[in-house]
Amino acid sequence: MSQQNLKQEAEARQETPPPPPVVQEPVATTNQLLQQSNPIAAPEQIQQAEKMQFQIDRQQQYKIDHHQQSKIDVLTRKVHELESTKARLENDIEKWRKASQSRDTEFTQIRQEKASLENELSSMESRFGAAVNIRWSDNDANSAYSLRKDLEKLDGILSNYTNLKKGVEINHDNFKPLLQKYKCRIKEGDMNDILLQAALQRLIFEEVFTQANEYFQKASTQSSSPDSTLECEIRELTHILVNQLQTFVNSRLSMDKFSLIAPIRIRQISNAVLGSRGFASTNHPLVTDIVSNLDKTLSQYRKFTDVKKKATVDAKANDLVCRILKTFFFKLQTQEPPLQAKFYDSGSELDSELMEWSGVDEMDDVDHEVQICYFPAVGCRVDDTEGKGDKGVYYPAKVLVREKESSEPAAKE
Numbered sequence: 001m002s003q004q005n006l007k008q009e010a011e012a013r014q015e016t017p018p019p020p021p022v023v024q025e026p027v028a029t030t031n032q033l034l035q036q037s038n039p040i041a042a043p044e045q046i047q048q049a050e051k052m053q054f055q056i057d058r059q060q061q062y063k064i065d066h067h068q069q070s071k072i073d074v075l076t077r078k079v080h081e082l083e084s085t086k087a088r089l090e091n092d093i094e095k096w097r098k099a100s101q102s103r104d105t106e107f108t109q110i111r112q113e114k115a116s117l118e119n120e121l122s123s124m125e126s127r128f129g130a131a132v133n134i135r136w137s138d139n140d141a142n143s144a145y146s147l148r149k150d151l152e153k154l155d156g157i158l159s160n161y162t163n164l165k166k167g168v169e170i171n172h173d174n175f176k177p178l179l180q181k182y183k184c185r186i187k188e189g190d191m192n193d194i195l196l197q198a199a200l201q202r203l204i205f206e207e208v209f210t211q212a213n214e215y216f217q218k219a220s221t222q223s224s225s226p227d228s229t230l231e232c233e234i235r236e237l238t239h240i241l242v243n244q245l246q247t248f249v250n251s252r253l254s255m256d257k258f259s260l261i262a263p264i265r266i267r268q269i270s271n272a273v274l275g276s277r278g279f280a281s282t283n284h285p286l287v288t289d290i291v292s293n294l295d296k297t298l299s300q301y302r303k304f305t306d307v308k309k310k311a312t313v314d315a316k317a318n319d320l321v322c323r324i325l326k327t328f329f330f331k332l333q334t335q336e337p338p339l340q341a342k343f344y345d346s347g348s349e350l351d352s353e354l355m356e357w358s359g360v361d362e363m364d365d366v367d368h369e370v371q372i373c374y375f376p377a378v379g380c381r382v383d384d385t386e387g388k389g390d391k392g393v394y395y396p397a398k399v400l401v402r403e404k405e406s407s408e409p410a411a412k413e
Contacts, residue, residue, distance in 0.1 A: 110390050134264050134336045142272045142334045144394060147378075150331065151395040154323045155375055161316050162200040164193045167306025174300050178203065182372050183346035185402055198374035198400050200301060202343070205376070207297060208290055208324045215286045216329070228285045231278045235329070238270040268334050275330035279322050287325070291317045332378065335394075341376040342383050344397055348373075354382055356396040371402040 136143040172191055178199050216232050245263045279287050304310035332339040348370040354377050360368050380392030
C-alpha cells in the first residue's frame with residue numbers, strides 16, 4: 001500500500017464522530033405501559049388499570065398497617081398485665097399494712113396488760129414481803145422459760161418417735177378410719193407421711209392421757225403395791241390440802257402475810273417435786289403398761305423393716321411417756337395460774353396466737369382451717385378462742401391446715 005493511501009485512511013478515522021451516550025429510560029407506570037403497548041387504549045382500560053394499581057397499593061398498605069397493629073396489640077396486653085400486677089401488689093401491700101397495724105395494736109395491749117400485772121404483783125410483794133412471791137426465778141427448773149423448753153423438747157422427741165421415713169412400712173388401710181376419727185378431709189393421694197405422722201402423735205397423746213386418768217382415779221384403791229401409787233396419792237392429797245386451806249383462809253379473817261399465798265405455794269411446790277421425781281423408777285407400772293399398749297396400738301399402723309431403727313425407737317418410748325406424764329399432769333400445775341392444755345378440733349378457725357402451722361401465709365388463713373391438731377396448746381386461757389385479751393400462751397398448738405370447703409352451691413350447667 002502506498003504512502004498516500006495510508007494518509008487517507010488516517011484522515012477518515014479522525015472525521016468519524018463518537019457514538020452517543022446511553023440514556024436509561026424511567027420505569028413506566030401501569031398507565032404508561034398501557035399507552036406504550038396500545039397508544040389508542042380506551043379511557044375505560046386506563047381507568048381499570050388505575051383501579052388495579054390502587055388495589056395493589058392498598059393491599060401493601062394493609063399488610064403494613066396489620067403488622068403495626070399486631071405490635072400495638074402485644075404491647076397493649078403487656079401494659080394491661082403490668083397494670084394488673086401493680087394493682088395486685090398494691091392490694092397485698094395494703095393488706096400487710098393493715099395486718100401490721102393490727103399486730104402493733106395487739107402488742108401494745110399485751111405490753112399494757114403485762115405492765116399492769118407486774119405492777120399488781122409488785123404491789124402485793126411490797127405489802128406482804130417475800131412470802132407472796134409466787135414466781136419461780138428464771139434459772140429455776142420450774143420457771144416459765146424452763147417449761148417452754150421442756151415442751152419444745154417433748155415436741156421434738158415425739159416427732160422422732162413417730163417418724164415414718166426409711167425402714168418403716170405403712171398400713172394405709174388402717175390409717176383411713178383413724179383419719180376419719182379426727183375428721184380429716186382427705187382425697188385420693190392426700191395420705192402423705194406428714195398427715196399420717198400427725199395422726200400418730202395425736203393418738204399417742206390420747207392413749208397416754210386415757211391410761212393416766214384411769215390410774216389417778218383408781219390406783220389408790222386397787223393397787224397392791226404402795227410404791228406404785230405414790231404419785232397418785234401425793235397428787236390427791238395436795239388437791240385436798242389446797243382446797244381445805246383455801247376454804248380455811250376464806251372463812252378465817254386475819255392480817256397475816258402467809259395465808260393468801262399458802263394454797264398457791266403448796267400446789268406449786270408439791271407439783272414441782274412430782275414433776276422432777278414422778279415416775280422416775282425403773283419399771284413404774286403405769287409407764288410400762290402405757291409403753292406396752294402403745295407398741296401394740298402403733299403396730300397396727302406401722303411396721304419396722306429396719307431392726308436397728310425399731311430398737312432405737314423402742315428405747316425412746318419410756319422417756320417419751322414419762323415426759324408426757326410429768327409435763328401435762330404435774331408441771332402445768334407449778335405455774336400461777338395453773339396452765340391448760342388444749343387440742344383444737346378439725347375445722348376450727350386458725351388463730352396465730354394459739355396455733356402454729358406452715359405452708360399457708362397468715363394473710364390467707366381466712367381461707368383455711370384446722371385439718372388436725374397433733375400437739376396441744378399450753379397456756380392460761382387457751383380454750384378461750386373467742387376472747388380478745390392475752391391468752392397467756394406458753395406453747396402454741398401444732399396443726400396441719402386445709403382449705404375451707406366452699407359454702408356456695410355449685411352452678412348448674
